Amino acid sequence: MEAAAASAPVSATVLSTQRWESPWPIDCVDKPPLRPLRVAARSQFDRRSLIHTRFRIPGLRDQLRGTSEDRYAAHHTYMAESFLDARGSTASEQLCINLDVSESAVLKSRRDLPLLRHFESGRTWRDEVRCLSEARAVAGFDEGELELYSRSGVAAEYILRPCFASEKLTPIGRARHLLYLGDRTWKPNYLALARLLKLWGALVERCPGARLLVVGRGPLPPNSTQEGVRVLGYLDSVDQVWDDTRALVAPITIGGGVRIKILEAASRGVPVVASPAGLGSIGSYLPIRPVAGDADFIAECVKLLNDVPYAQHCSIELYEANKQWWSERRFEGDVRRWLDLA
Numbered sequence: 001m002e003a004a005a006a007s008a009p010v011s012a013t014v015l016s017t018q019r020w021e022s023p024w025p026i027d028c029v030d031k032p033p034l035r036p037l038r039v040a041a042r043s044q045f046d047r048r049s050l051i052h053t054r055f056r057i058p059g060l061r062d063q064l065r066g067t068s069e070d071r072y073a074a075h076h077t078y079m080a081e082s083f084l085d086a087r088g089s090t091a092s093e094q095l096c097i098n099l100d101v102s103e104s105a106v107l108k109s110r111r112d113l114p115l116l117r118h119f120e121s122g123r124t125w126r127d128e129v130r131c132l133s134e135a136r137a138v139a140g141f142d143e144g145e146l147e148l149y150s151r152s153g154v155a156a157e158y159i160l161r162p163c164f165a166s167e168k169l170t171p172i173g174r175a176r177h178l179l180y181l182g183d184r185t186w187k188p189n190y191l192a193l194a195r196l197l198k199l200w201g202a203l204v205e206r207c208p209g210a211r212l213l214v215v216g217r218g219p220l221p222p223n224s225t226q227e228g229v230r231v232l233g234y235l236d237s238v239d240q241v242w243d244d245t246r247a248l249v250a251p252i253t254i255g256g257g258v259r260i261k262i263l264e265a266a267s268r269g270v271p272v273v274a275s276p277a278g279l280g281s282i283g284s285y286l287p288i289r290p291v292a293g294d295a296d297f298i299a300e301c302v303k304l305l306n307d308v309p310y311a312q313h314c315s316i317e318l319y320e321a322n323k324q325w326w327s328e329r330r331f332e333g334d335v336r337r338w339l340d341l342a
Contacts, residue, residue, distance in 0.1 A: 003335035004073075013063055029060045049123035051103055052078045052131075061086045069094070071136075071339050076100050080131045096339055097135045098160065101256025102145055104128055106188065108254075129154060139338040141258055142280040158338040161285050162258055162331045164267040166323045170242055172312045176305045177211045179245040179270075181238065181261045184218025192252040192278070194221040195294075197229070199251075203298050204228055207305045212249075213241055246311060247271040247304045251297055252278035262288070267326075269319030271311055273300045285325060287317050 001024060004010050010024050015031040034054070043053040055078040064072070064086040073096045074080040084091050107121035132138050132154040139158040140146045146157040180196060182189035193214065200223075204210050210228055214220075217234040224231060235241065248265040252275055259280055265272050266286055272279075275297070276290040283290055291297045304311045325331075335341075 003332045004339055004341065006332050007336050007341040011069070013060065015057070015060065027063060029057070029063050032057060032059070049120055049127045051124060052081050052127040055079055056081045056085060071096055073098060073339060077128045077131045078103065080135065084131065084134060092134050092136060095135045096137045096139070097132055098139045098338075099128070099132065099145070099149070100140070100258070102128065102148075105145070105254060105256065137338050137340065139334075142256060143284070144281075145256065158334060159281060160331065160334045160338065161281065162263060163286070163322050163325045164263050165326050166319065167268045169319050170245070170268040170270050170315070172246065172308060172315055173244070175211070175244050175246065176207060176209055177213055177244050177246055178249050178301060178305070179213045179215065179241060179247070180249055181215045183216050184220070188252055188254045189216070190219060190221070191254075192250065195251045195253065196249060197221050197223045197226065199294055199298055200226055200229065203301055206298070206302045210305055213245065215241060242268055242270060245270055247273055247301065249301060250274040250278035256280070266318050266322040269315040271304055271314040271318065273297060273304065285330070287321050
C-alpha cells in the first residue's frame with residue numbers, strides 16, 4: 001500500500017475484527033468463524049476448493065459492491081473470490097492479484113492427510129488459475145512460481161522485488177550465533193526447522209561453540225533440546241537478537257510470499273544462508289546465493305561462523321546492495337507497473 005500510495009490515493013478492506021490504525025482509509029469486515037462441515041458442503045456444491053470456498057464471504061462481497069475504485073488489488077488469489085462475486089463480468093478490467101504464495105504448492109508439501117491433500121491441491125490449483133485468468137494483472141514474488149501459472153495460460157504477470165529501508169548495520173561480533181526466525185504454525189516453517197535440527201549435530205562438530213537461536217511461535221520438533229539450541233519463543237522485538245546474530249538461516253523446502261525475515265536481514269547487513277525455496281527470487285537483485293544440498297548448507301554456515309573476514313564481506317556487500325535498491329525505489333516501480341499507475 002505504501003508503494004502504491006506514492007503514485008495514487010489508496011484504501012483497503014480487510015478481514016479482521018481488529019480496527020487498524022493506518023495513514024490510509026481502512027474498512028474492516030468481520031471474518032466469519034470457520035465451520036468445517038459447512039465449508040465442505042458448500043465446496044462440493046460450488047465445485048470449488050476448500051480454501052476458495054472459505055473466502056467467498058457474503059459480508060465482504062456486499063462491502064465491495066458499495067465501493068467504486070479504479071483498481072482493486074487482491075492479496076492472495078483466494079481473496080479475489082468475493083470481488084468476482086461482487087462485480088461479475090466487469091471484474092476483470094479492475095482486478096489485480098498478488099498471488100503471494102501458491103496455496104496449491106503448500107498443500108503438496110504437507111505430509112498429513114495424503115488423500116485429502118492430493119485431492120485439494122489439484123482443486124486449489126484449478127481455482128488459482130481460474131481467478132488469476134480473470135485478473136487484469138497478476139503479480140508475485142517468485143519468478144519460478146509465476147512461470148508455472150504462465151504455462152497454464154495466465155497472462156500479464158509482474159515480478160515484485162521488495163526491500164526494506166536500511167536499518168543500522170549489524171556489526172559482525174565474536175558470537176557464533178545462527179538465527180532461525182519464523183512462525184512454526186505455518187507448516188513449511190516447522191519443516192524447515194526440523195531439517196535444520198537434523199543438520200545441527202554435523203554443524204557443531206565443525207564449529208564447536210555454535211548456537212542456534214530459534215525465534216517464533218508454534219510447535220517444536222522433538223530434537224529441539226540439542227546442545228547449543230536456544231528456543232526463545234515469540235518476542236515483541238527482535239532487535240537485540242539481530243545484534244547477536246552472525247547469520248540468518250532459512251532451509252525451507254517449500255517457500256513463497258514476501259520472505260520478510262530475509263529482507264529484514266538484508267536491511268541490517270546480516271548474512272543469509274537460504275535454500276532456493278527459502279530465497280525465491282531475492283537472489284536475482286540482492287547478493288545472496290541459494291544453497292541447495294545439506295552438505296553445502298552446513299559448509300556455508302560453518303564458513304560464516306569460523307571466518308570473520310568472510311562474514312564481514314558478506315554483511316557489507318548485502319547491506320550496500322539493499323541500500324541502493326531502496327534508494328532507487330525499485331519496488332515502487334514494480335507496484336506501479338502491476339497496478340498500471342505509471
